[in-house]
Amino acid sequence: MVRRELIFLLLFPWSLFSLAAMPLPESGRNTHEGVASCATSVCHGKVSPDPSSTVWLNEYRIWLRQDYHSRAYKTLQTEQSRAIARKLGLPAAHTAQVCLDCHADNVRNDARGRRFQISDGVGCEGCHGGAGQWLESHAEQGTSHADNLAAGMYPTEDPVARARLCLSCHLGTENKFATHEIMGAGHPRLAFELETFTVNQPRHYEVDDDYRERKPAIGSVNMWLAGLAVTSLHSLELLQEDWFTGPGLVPELSFYQCHACHHPMSDLRWQAEADDLAPGTVRLNDGTLVVLAEVLNALEPGGGTVIAQGLVNLHRASQTDRKAVVASARALHEDIEPLATRFAGRTFGNRELQQLRAGLLAKAKNGRFRHFTAAEQVFLAVETLSITLGDAERLSLPLDAWFKSVEEDDPFVPAQFAVLAGNLLEAL
DSSP, X not given: OHHHHHHHHHHOOOOSSOTTSSOOGXXXXXXXXXXXXXXXXXXXXXXXXXTXXXXXXXXXXXXXXXXXXXXXXXXXXXXXXXXXXHHHTOSOXXXXXXXXXXXXXXOOGGGBOTTOOXXXXXXXXXXXXXXXXXTTGGGSTXXXXXXHHHTTOOOTXXXXXXXXXXXXXXXXXXXXXXXXXXXXXXXXXXXOOHHHHHHHTXXXXXOSHHHHHHSOOOOHHHHHHHHHHHHHHHHHHHHTSGGGTXXXXXXXXXXXXXXXXXXXXXXXXXXXXXXXXXXXXXXXXOHHHHHHHHHHHHXXXXXXXXXXXXXXXXXXXXXXXXHHHHHHHHHHHHHHTTHHHHHHHOOOOHHHHHHHHHHHHHHHHTTOOXXXXXXXXXXXXXXXXXXXXTOTTTTHHHHHHHHXXXXXXXXXXXXXXXXXHHHHHHHO
């Protein structure tokens, strides 16, 4: 452990913020003034980018027309949402706190400014923090980004802070979580990968010279790796919450592999794994943790051994009692915690990225990622690496074929995923 920790100190020396440096926007100290406060044509509501500005100034238009966050509240008024609410015994989805906490900027009443509207969904301040102390000053000449942060703006440019923010809804927290009951009522399965989600929203900024003067510019691979580590940490933290086991006989099932139960009885999927769990065991959802271990192995032989063993311990603990789960989750969390910010600052050369991609594909070819959640994460990782390396277009045919094997979770076939991974590996 001492040698391994020293290696990571050398490889990942850079860090912007500690994991808990700032409260999330939903619980910050500032008033949330509302989307309308940012949407005028003299602020961020221009029709097209302003070439004379350091930022585009049409960010509101992008959010309104293209960003799914702007439609989050409206989703609660669909027939599907109404049906979920009825099954859960809620009067309405668009008024229920359990829904609004993630489908809107649901801050407390005394933190809502004059122009605040809950119906705006997840608006500007849902990510950037309440603007009460920096709305006027942030555009003034001489105001730095550090000044804005000091006034309460949330540091979305930092990958650890960004991942924590996104995961607060796309995975959940101790206070808001898409439980098995909610998903049983019809809520879709939650999936998340930081870099892919960042790109697909879409971005409302450009990392140019002006940006680099004001903020650190994080590369795609660094964002992916930091997100992978923080997602793993976040999952382990949730496992330590009291409501994981709850007062009943059945634990909170959303922590487990969905397809451990949700597959045809004729589809015999059990296969011995490193943790030696018995056939028919309901397994914890370990997708990001498995991928993280193999990323470390690809970067340095044996680099993921500690994480892999900690994961074995966690799975075995899940078959004993809550105390054992909490202890194992805490130990694994301690092993992973140093990685998140160090991943963000490491410089990767093309040869190293090629090695990382080939290592993940080799593991996939050999059947390492048999569960859908891990397979999904590996595909997104390899796609990000290919885009960064500049050969995604050349590899489009095998990449597209591989994507189809994880496009939907129900028809996922582990053997097919492995074969297609091998085809892509050969195409490199």
